[in-house]
Amino acid sequence: MIPAQGAVLVDKAGSGPGGQWFLAVAAVLFTIGMVGLLLRRNVIVMFMCVELMLNAVNLTFVTFAKMLNDIGGQVVVFFIMVVAAAEVVIGLGIIVSIFRRRKIGTTADSAVLLKG
Amino acid sequence: MVDWIVFVAGTMIALSGAIGVVTLRNPVHAALSLVMTLFGVAVLFVAQAAHFLAVVQVIVYAGAVVVLFLFVIMLLGVDRDEANIGVEPLRAQKPAAAVIGAAAVGLLLALSRVNFTTGASSTAGAADGPGTNVEKIADSVFTRYVYAFEITSVLLVIAVVGAVLLARKPKPLTDEVPA
Numbered sequence A: 001m002i003p004a005q006g007a008v009l010v011d012k013a014g015s016g017p018g019g020q021w022f023l024a025v026a027a028v029l030f031t032i033g034m035v036g037l038l039l040r041r042n043v044i045v046m047f048m049c050v051e052l053m054l055n056a057v058n059l060t061f062v063t064f065a066k067m068l069n070d071i072g073g074q075v076v077v078f079f080i081m082v083v084a085a086a087e088v089v090i091g092l093g094i095i096v097s098i099f100r101r102r103k104i105g106t107t108a109d110s111a112v113l114l115k116g
Numbered sequence B: 001m002v003d004w005i006v007f008v009a010g011t012m013i014a015l016s017g018a019i020g021v022v023t024l025r026n027p028v029h030a031a032l033s034l035v036m037t038l039f040g041v042a043v044l045f046v047a048q049a050a051h052f053l054a055v056v057q058v059i060v061y062a063g064a065v066v067v068l069f070l071f072v073i074m075l076l077g078v079d080r081d082e083a084n085i086g087v088e089p090l091r092a093q094k095p096a097a098a099v100i101g102a103a104a105v106g107l108l109l110a111l112s113r114v115n116f117t118t119g120a121s122s123t124a125g126a127a128d129g130p131g132t133n134v135e136k137i138a139d140s141v142f143t144r145y146v147y148a149f150e151i152t153s154v155l156l157v158i159a160v161v162g163a164v165l166l167a168r169k170p171k172p173l174t175d176e177v178p179a
Helices: A019-039 A043-067 A072-099 B002-023 B027-047 B051-076 B093-113 B133-142 B146-167
Strands: none
Touching (some): A043 B002, A043 B051, A072 B146
């Protein structure tokens, strides 16, 4: 029998905080990362803000894994972590290769030329 | 009661670290704040019985990734760049960012109160029940998601090769035309 919509996410009676609280924390964390990405100019700090957003999404996945009682959410987070590690390596490699030989500073605004 | 204490502590650590990442001027301090956030998220993982992911979070993120960030910061020597940016290229960016941020947090908080689940049962296995968290993740990763897991190794090899290619010093340009 398929439970009514919304019935799945109702938390079991317990003393701890429900999943909605964790989702709210993840929402705030994601927004902080997004605002930071929009506000900061330093490329490396912007990249850290991307990591913040990734972590917020990971927290959401884990929360839903708990709420829906499905280990798949945690497995997805595992894969996200692998992809994020690869992404950090490549992203930092690109940043280094762009900014290493030029004395132009490392703000995002200083890399306005595609070539040269 | 203990659950609430853990939740509040983890939330405080994670959110204050995140605010530190955004507001601190020095990128090294921002990286250390990032460690704080990652640790707080790991605490929240533990609070939701995702023990394996909490360990991986501390080892991979707080260990490897942030160390990589710090390496690059030291390599490029970017301690104070943002202060002397001079003229603001986009004047409306800060208010626009504030508006977008407020809209995003409102929307996400609203979405976190509702849900769109279909009520379908799990296909990957239950998260609770007998067995440890590591066993359950291993069961799922090595059976249902085994192809994704194998492809991950290809991804990592590609990332390593790409990083080597990107970080290699380019050959000095010569005027000679190769024979």
